[in-house]
Amino acid sequence: MDKGIIAIYEALLDAYGPQGWWPVAGSYHQGDYGYPRNEKEAFEIIAGAVLTQNTAWTSVERALENLRGIDALDPHKILTLSLDVLKSAIRPAGFFNQKAIYLMEMADFFVGLKGRTPSRKELMSVKGVGNETADSILLYAYKRPEFVIDAYTxxxxxxxxxxxxxxxxxELKNLFESNLPGDVALYQEYHALLVEHAKRFYSGKARESSGVFVDFLRDLSY
DNA sequence: TCCCAGGTCTATG
DNA sequence: CATAGACATGGG
Structure with missing residues (x-):
């Protein structure tokens, strides 16, 4: 048991406040863990989880907006689109050739669920869904206590x-889950806080000087 | 001009 | 198992 995991969470929450992930319906909802409120919002989160793979969220927003513009932020509608139309809509998010295929397969998978929550294993069997995307979908779209590990974390x-x-x-997922109660809101907030902290201290230029600056969390990680 | 961004897949040893 | 290369756009 590593108390540091909890101490770090408290320090981050204290420093940054509630983050309000995942963006739903085009906007953040700070401190509100009630999303998604319906199947459509759940699929929007799923689509975002696929589109954001190795991609800045601002780019994902453009792609989501394009999909919304053709009323295709909807699995049934996506299944009626040609691959080329889907590609052009999600182009701003990059890797559009493969992500279009991923989205198409995900739409088919989602419709086949008929509202049922998929297992982690089932999700991972969909092309384009790896560890992080599966956990993001389970945690944010299905409110299951699965801790998300990303590059920042x-x-x-x-x-x-x-x-x-x-x-x-x-191994990293287990580090968090074995030291925290299995609480969905906690997992969502913790992951969001880690991303916020990493964006400030561990990304871009900050990363290069990571051996120099002093992360204020350091004393908590005993 | 070059590096990076809320990864995953495939091929290779 | 683990690691390299491919995938692509947009912002700093």
Whole structure:
């Protein structure tokens, strides 16, 4: 048991306040963990989870807006589109050739669920859904207590000495889940806070000086 | 001009 | 198992 995991959460929440992830219906909803409120919003989160793979969220927003513009932020509608139309809509999000295929398959998978919550294993069987996308979908679209590990999170915990650089996804996921109560709102907020913190201290130029600056979390990671 | 962004897949050893 | 290369647009 590593109390640092909880101490870090408290320090981040204190520093940044509630983040209000995941953006739904085009906007953030700080401190409101009630989303999604229907199937359509759930699919919007799922589409965003696929589109944001290795891509800045501002680019994802453009793609989502394009889809919304042709009323295609909807799995049934996506299934009626040609691959080329889908590609041109999501173009701003990059990797559009493969993401169009991923979205098409995800739409088919989602419709086939008929409202049922998929298992992690089922999600991972869909092309384009790896560990992080599966957990993001389960945590934010289905409100299941699955901790999301992204590149930012890994940078932070390895930098703080809480994990080895070679640590795999499941190892890091377990580090958080074994030290926290399985609470959906907590998992959502914690992940969002880690991203916010990493954007300030561990991304872009800040990353280069990561050996120089002092992360205020360092003393908490015992 | 070059690096980066809320990863995943495929091929190779 | 683990690691490299491919995938693509937009902002700093």
């Amino acid at each position: 890994k940078r932070i915990v390895t930098s703080l000495g809480l994990a080895e650089r070679k640590a795999g996804y499941m």
